[in-house]
Amino acid sequence: MARNALLRTFSRHLLKPLAFWLLALPVLWLGWQWGMLLNGQxxxxxxxxxxxxxxxLGDTAIRILLVSLAITPIRDLTRWGPIMMVRRRIGLAAFWYALLHVLAYLGLDLFIEAGTASGALAALWRxxxxxxxxxxGMSAFILLLPLAITSFKCCQRWLGARRWQGLHRLVYPLAILAVLxxxxxxxxxxxxxxIHGGILSALLAYRLVGMKARKRPHPSTNAA
Amino acid sequence: SGALDFSATDYTIADPQTPYPAVTGYNNFYEFGIGKDDPARYASALTTNPWSIEIEGHAARTGRFALEDVVDFSTLEERIYRLRCVEAWSMVIPWVGVPLSRVLAAFQPTSDARYVQFETHLDRDEMRGTRFPVLDWPYVEGLRMDEAMNELAFLAVGLYGEVLPNQNGAPVRLVVPWKYGYKSIKSISKIRFVSEQPETSWNRSAPREYGFYSNVNPNRAHPRWSQSSERVIGGNVFARRDTEMFNGYAEQVAHMYAGMDLIENH
Known part of the structure; x- marks a missing residue:
């Protein structure tokens, strides 16, 4: 059907670049505003x-993280498989925004206040x-680091699917830490x-319900 | 808006004044919303004329008074003070108003009046932020009597020579420059002379963070913000300055706290 063909073409050729530009939009806007500011405009x-x-940066990181956690439920509800192709990209974008958030805090707050790198690090520890x-916030970011590092294909192979998936379950506690x-x-x-906490709770509840459903033995294996 | 007649005073500081758009566009006035630009956007809904203030408690003269009977508009003066917010930023603002001591003395407080409590006007229709319980409305603040009678304590009805914009606390607000900004309560509709230390809104909300005195103190790190320095609003975006004890007003106010542990009594 024409509609299906269109959706296939979209999924194959447009979904990934579209996700990339949507995810880049906030940082492009921020950079543009800083450019105007430093230009005196x-x-x-x-x-x-x-x-x-x-x-x-903090709001954007949390919201993108929530979107990344919503991808699987969206796939389940819409049965649109290709959306899974952008999940890793969305999760990584949350990391980049969190990293910028931490760097801005280090550079624009702590470093400007302390005047030296060692002073800024001492202030960070305080x-x-x-x-x-x-x-x-820092705990959330530290938990996010191994997920970002192992999001590359080579690491996925190196860890093996099972361990990789186990490691990436860290996303749930770190999302809770970020919202707190x-x-x-x-x-x-x-x-x-x-609001962020409510959305996160719904997304976590969805997974808990799914886990229980999977643990329940399948009716067909029950046949006496 | 509208120009006010006032006289100059020696209460001034050398630092450049914060530009008018920043003073009137970057405000904490949660009765109109939690965003810094919400007050500028929504405070125009507040009716400030006519305005009356209820005087209650231990004083010879109590009751409801028109603003014009509380503040003598023929004796306005200008004072340029630094405003230090607990969020670690500061502004330099030319206020127009009258000394608080003169206003309070006119109501003849009795010897039982050991503290003064102030209350912000509350109107859920005109103050959209109060429809949501960010704080336990109405906003209340308080001073010890000697603090209220200190020469620096000021009731402002204007800034930059003009009538106070609503987002800055029209028609009348407190200015106590040696204390964090939230002590300088806005849009005052009640003044109460009391004998016990009164409750204050932020102390009620988070006692560990906001004490009754709330004197600017670079030596007491707040649980959220190190208070040792502050961002200067309205100038160079990267500008910071070291925060001074009592916000630079130690000479006029330090004697009131002689012998007090200012970390304990924050």
């Missing part, structure tokens, strides 16, 4: 551009040990971390 980063940058939301990091960062009672 009107920009969209507000009166505290560094703060805006931290929030923007923050990690003293401030609960930074403890949580956001929740502990905001002042007063704010909605955004609860």
């Amino acid at each position: 009107a920009h969209g980063l507000g009166f505290n551009p560094i703060e805006t940058t931290h929030r923007f 923050d990690v040990t003293d401030r609960i939301y930074i403890t949580l 990091h956001h929740g502990f960062m905001v002042k007063g009672f704010q909605l955004a971390p609860w």
Whole structure:
């Protein structure tokens, strides 16, 4: 059918580049705004551009992470298999945004404040040990590192499918840590971390239900 | 807006003033939303004229007073203060208003009045942020009586020579420059003379983070922000400055805290 042929062509040739550009859009926008700012032109980063940058990169990382966790349920519900081709790319994009978020915090906050690299690292350690939301955020980022490193094809082969999959289950605790990091960062009672937490809970619940269903013996093997 | 008549004072600092668009476009006023640009966007919904203030508690004169009977608009003065937010940023703002001590003295507080509590106006229709429980509304703040009577404590009705924009706390707000910004309560509709240390909104929300005194103190790291330095809003994007004890106002206020442990009593 023509519709199916169209979908096949889209999946084969357009899905991956489309995902790439959609995922790159936030950082392209951010870079463009910083370019305008440093050029002395009107920009969209507000009166505290560094703060805006931290929030923007952190929000983007969490949201892309949630999207990456939604891919499998979307595949199950729509039975559109090819969407799985972009899951790794989406997960990696979450890592790149998290990395930029950490680098911005290191460079634009800690380094500017301390003036030296060693001073910035000392301040980082103080923050990690003293401030609960930074403890949580840094833990999430550290758990994300092995997933990003092993996301390459060669590592997948080297680890073997089973171990690789086991390792990549770290995404669940690290997503919880990331959302808690956001929740502990905001002042007063704010909605955004609860929305992220709600979506994450739904995605985790979907997997728990799936796991239970798989453990239940298949009816056909039960035949007496 | 509208120009105000005022006289200059010696209360000024050498640092450049924060540009008007930043002072009026980057605000924490959660009654209008949690985004820094929400107050500028939504605070125009607030009716500030007419405005009255309820005076309650231990004072000879109590009751509801029109703003014009609380603030004498014929004696306005300008004071240029640094505003230090607990979020580790600061601004330099030319306020127009009257000393708080003069306003409070007119109500003749009794000897039982050991603290003053202030309350922000609350109107769920006009203040869209209060429809959501970010804090336990209405916003309340407080000062010890000697703090309230200190020469620096100021009630502002304007900035940059003009009537206070709504997002900055129109029509009347407190300015206590040696304390973190959230102590400088906005859009005041109640002043209460009390004998016990009053509750304050942020202390109620997170007591470990926000104490009653909330004096600017670079030596006490806040659980969220190191308070040793601050970002300067409105200038070079990378500009920071070292935070000073009492936000640079130690000479005028340090004596009030002689002998107090300012880490314990934060």
